[in-house]
Amino acid sequence: MTEAPITKQRIDELLRFLPAFGTPGPGTEPEWHGLVQDPEDGMFTLPYPTYPIVVVEFFHLAKQEWWCDFNYDPVQADAMIRDDAAIASASLAQIKSMLTSCVRGERFCDGYRGRMVREGRIGAILRRLSQLRDEVPDGEPG
Secondary structure: OOOOOOOHHHHHHHHOOHHHHHOOOHHHOOEEEOOEEOOOOOOEEOOEEEOOHHHHHHHHHHOOHHHOOOOOOHHHHHHHHOOHHHHHOOOHHHHHHHHHHHHHHHHHOOOHHHHHHHOOHHHHHHHHHHHHHHHOOOOOOO
């Protein structure tokens, strides 16, 4: 299987979110629902987030095949995400691993994506991606 290439155009699709995620604020925060108990049957609804459209759109693009590292190590990717120096010196392959971890993290922890935005992790990844942009070909995505 041939990997889909990362191009400047594909990088630019993600970089348009840098203004929102570079300094996250109320417009990037999820709305939380749930944590209620139905008095009739005693069932609890656990809390879950609904993300603003800017967050939904970013993660929709970040899960595209050219950003997915199908062989990533979740522990290693998480360690990089939490390390400013690792992000600042990350290669394009490491960016892919970190984005894969951020995309998949929500499956295991409701609110994970919101935390990555709020803590500035996504903004830092995007800033590094903007530095790497000139190292990739101009080619149109195929």
